[in-house]
Amino acid sequence: TPRPLSARHYIVLQRTWSARRFIKCNHTCVSFIGIARTLRVLELSRALCHASDIISTVEFNHTGELLATGDKGGRVVIFQQEIENKNLPQFRSEYNVYSTFQSHEPEFDYLKSLEIEEKINKIRWLPQKNAAQFLLSTNDKTIKLWKISERDKRPEGYNLKEEDGRYKDPNTITSLRVPVLIPMDLMVEASPRRVFANAHTYHINSISVNSDDETYLSADDLRINLWHLEITDRSFNIVDIKPANMEELTEVITAAEFHPHQCNTFVYSSSKGTLRLCDMRASALCDKHSKLFEEPEDPSNRSFFSEIISSISDVKFSHNGRYMMTRDYLSVKIWDLNMENRPVETYQVHEYLRSKLCSLYENDCIFDKFECCWNGNDSVVMTGSYNNFFRMFDRGQRRDVTLEASRENSKPMQVLKPRKVCAGGKRKKDEISVDSLDFNKKILHTAWHPQDNIIAVATTNNLYIFQDKVN
Incomplete structure (x- = not known):
């Protein structure tokens, strides 16, 4: 018999996992047949898989x-597309490590006796x-604005300093020298420019930059705040669904995003499977x-599981602003x-799991946020x-494909063949049984160039990292 579920229980279990340091990089070639045709893969793996990795x-x-990744250890790793290969179609997916920095550290809230994880929940580029490049990164409580800049020159020839950094006696200076810039090895620096803290009681699940390039929103389980990128000590609460009595709590905010073109419009989703479009001009x-x-x-x-699987885990506006895409547990x-x-x-993502919901509930996989x-x-x-x-759906041709990202099938120039899952009955040779699926191996996070x-x-x-193959 499934355990009873409360809204509080849901808030605790809806948290996702994260990652840490890169230990080695392997370049592997793979091809993909399907909607995006054939793909080539750059696998960036870590030899040891700790919780922080x-x-x-x-x-x-x-x-x-640039491509940024965040992990459970609070680290941000940025990859840069190879400039010399950018215009070569067959090598345009070559990305190398550009910068690595520690964005968040573990903290402890002594008033609430609560440990604050360093895990990076979201990254958004400005x-x-x-x-220079700027990005926002957030853990459960604190949002930071980072500046990513390059430096390939350093000043030399100061009047008041020796080359080793010691200050000269002004009385010994007999001539005036103008400092000059001399070349040096390229250095990529990541420096925190703003820290936006102490505004969220609950765990932050979303950040979204406004199209006005001046403001952004941050959302937690019950509230959404509006920030100005230049102001760190205050924000404006624009959505608050917290009831006066927490026993009456029936839903939580799961995701929020600004419209790509209309700076007054944003949307947020809930654990009840609803989307609310809001206009900040109204109030x-x-x-x-x-x-x-x-x-x-x-x-x-x-x-029994209807409300759980209808919860929206992600919402994204289309680039043209006409459509919204949502992801619940079984569908897009x-x-x-x-x-x-x-x-x-x-689009049904894995409808064959509907008969497995009870066991997925028992092992908490039903709360995974895709x-x-x-x-x-x-x-x-x-x-x-x-x-x-991972699944891809072609909207125009009504085609879909299931592909697998794994080290086993990532040999050089190997065709990444579509995979099929057998839900019951006699299994074909090229199919995999639903009973043999590994629920510890999951793809929660994806991004498209x-x-x-x-x-x-x-x-x-x-x-x-996959690209479509060029013949």
Whole structure:
């Protein structure tokens, strides 16, 4: 008999995992047959898989030149696309380590006797305005703005300093020298520019940069705050769903995102499977949504697990701003902003797990938070599954494919063949039984290059980068 579930129980169990340090890098070639045709993979793996080595977020910057990953150890690793290979189609997915830095450290809240993990929950890039790059990273409580910059010159020839750094006696200086810049080995520096803290009582699950490039939002289980990038000591609470009596709590906020073009519009999802579109022009506190997106429940599919599997784990606007994509436990849904009563497209990710919900509930896998992403022109969507499988759906041609990201099938120039899962009956030779799926191997975090057919897939402590093959 399944254990009874409360909203508090859900808040505790909805947390996802994360990652830490890269120990070795292997370059492997793989091909992929399916929607994005054939792919080539750069596998960046760690030899030892500690709890702190698990990747918790993956994010391309706006040009796709940089790829950032965060892990449970509070570390951010940035990969850069090889500049000399950028215009060579067959090598454009070559990414090498560009910068590594410790973003967050473990902390302890002595007032609440609560340990604050260093795990990186989300990373979001800011649009590039000058030579430097900026990104936001957050753990459960604190958001930081980081500046990533390059330095290949250093000043030399100071009047008041010796070459070893000691100060001269001013009385001994007989001539005036102008310091000059001399070349040095390229150094990539990551420096914290802002720290946004003490604004969230509950765990932060989302951050999203506004299209005005001046503000961003941060969301936890019950509240959403609006920040200005230049102001760290205060934020504005724009959504608050906390009831006066916590015993009356029926849902929590699971994700939130700004519209890509309309700076006044944002959306947030809930554990009840609803989407609320809000307009900040209507009121300072967006306690009344402008649109509510909710699909009527099918009575024939009603079960003890209905509310759990309908919880939305991720929401993403399309690049053109016309659609929203949501991910619940079993499916991906596409919503038109002009139609609130039902999604315009529904894609089943792993429907064969519906008969396994009881065991998935017992081992807490049913609370896994899968992410989803669009390709650059919104024609294909991608999300993860178990057994290191990930799914891609071509919206126009109504085709889908299941692929596996693993070290075993990542030999040079090997074709990454589509995988099929047998839910019951006689299993074919090229199929895998649903009973043999490994639920400890899961792809929760994925990202798609904004301009090219290059994808990044995180499998526990491994990062795979695929591209479509060029013949």
